Amino acid sequence: MNFPLQKQRILPGFGTTLGYTIFYLSLIVLIPLSALVINTAGMSWDAFLAAVASPRVVASYRVTFGAAFIAALINAVFGALVAWVLVRYDFPGRRIMDALVDLPFALPTAVVGITLATVYSANGWIGSFLEPHGIKIAYTPAGIVVAMTVIGLPFVVRTLQPVIEDIEKETEEAAASLGASRWQTFRYVLFPIMAPSLLTGFALAFARAVGEYGSIIFIAGNMPMVSEITSLLIITKLEQYDYSGATAIALVMLVASFIMLLMINLLQRWSRKVTEG
């Protein structure tokens, strides 16, 4: 272990594999992504600002980030509950439920989209129950929240599950033997252990929801200023051959997702510290 430089040359293939990795990464990811930055760099500042800050675009940010926030919040609450139940309780169908949590990862977004739009429309399975009470989900901003909730569902559950599994029984025993009620144990002992991962799961679900397209457009109604998400607006601009407009908005979204990625990395480091420390 004390001779890392000697060690690294023992196995063959370093140059070939690293070279290929960097070549393929550049070809598929880095060069195409840089196209976005370089194309926008060619725009004047005023043109850029006009493209990314027009009222319709700003409204789409509000719809996208607002709905993603609500959806991530729903997922934080119910995802934590689902993770807790799946780890701690035994009930018939538990393993199937557990496997099912990954469905939004495996099911194509277009299928999620048309299905949710059908189920939540006025004569759909769920919509027909809500319609008489004056609750409209499909073709309203609420539909966007529903779709974002579904596609973000696995993140909170899957980040929390291993953390809850790893909580030592002794921790809870100590709290109980010191006279803590079950609620106090949860509030002051268990929740602080879970909190960083819960926040990480929230951030992951939020980031995923912000970039989502396929599952939303079918249920959103896509009314400009009301239920139009930013991803759709990029496509609309493309279809109108407004390439620079589409590129500018895309760059804003790309920068937003990089900031979120950075925050998620920091959150993960924090939660590792809490669970290991």
Added chain:
Amino acid sequence: MSDRSNIKFTKAPGRRKDLTEPAVIRWLLTLIAVLFLGLFLLLPLAAVFSQALEKGIAVYFASLHETDALAAIRLTLWVAAISVPLNLIFGLAAAWAITKFQFPGKNFLITLIDLPFSVSPVISGLIFILIFGLQGWLGPWLDAHQIRIVFATPGIVLATIFVTFPFVARELIPLMESQGRDEEEAALVLGAGGLQTFFKVTFPNIKWGVIYGVILCNARAMGEFGAVSVVSGHIRGATNTIPLHVEILYNEYNFAAAFAVASLLALLALVTLAVKSVVEWKMGEQFPRHR
């Protein structure tokens, strides 16, 4: 995204009374969890098949046999057949370089590999338009030589490779990291060649991880919608993949056919989840201490 979902199937251990919640609370929480998953996952899944079969089994099979549907299925299979092996080779190479050697900038490289996961699908498609589209960097040259990349199959393949780029690498890097390099070094000392070492020593150890990564990569490759939608040009029977064909049928109010074709993708998702569960179980068996 996926490596976080490696979960252990341990039976909930028996707990002392004061270390769990009152029965009423347990029941209530379980009920809410089941209702939540049922409402947001199970019900929509059931709806796919119910809608697909609404007009009878004959209409269902007719929707799958129709020319445009067959063309979409064929194109999707081709796209997956090209993009999954390419990303598999990349994943193996990247995991070997990253886990078997020390070099500066390693963590940065891992972050770059993860990048496509955090890019919105629409942007993933857009970047290829910016390069290969008529107004793009290479557009005029390609047009002069009558080569079509975007609004044609090559663009669909490129966009699919981009969105599925990290899957295999991401699955293999933590797995191979946890295994160290002692076994490979022993094989080399005993006189095995580089490739021989890889196929006889490394590969058996990471076999389930490879299958896992490939399965997830394939599911995404066949189901990608946003990125492919941007670059495809939506030419019926030519540049429509299965998800795009579903969209077209749905927008034409041909719901039974849309859901029939969608049910193929839903079946693929169920198979993916089943294989995933089996692989997780096998990995738990092979490496009881993995995670």
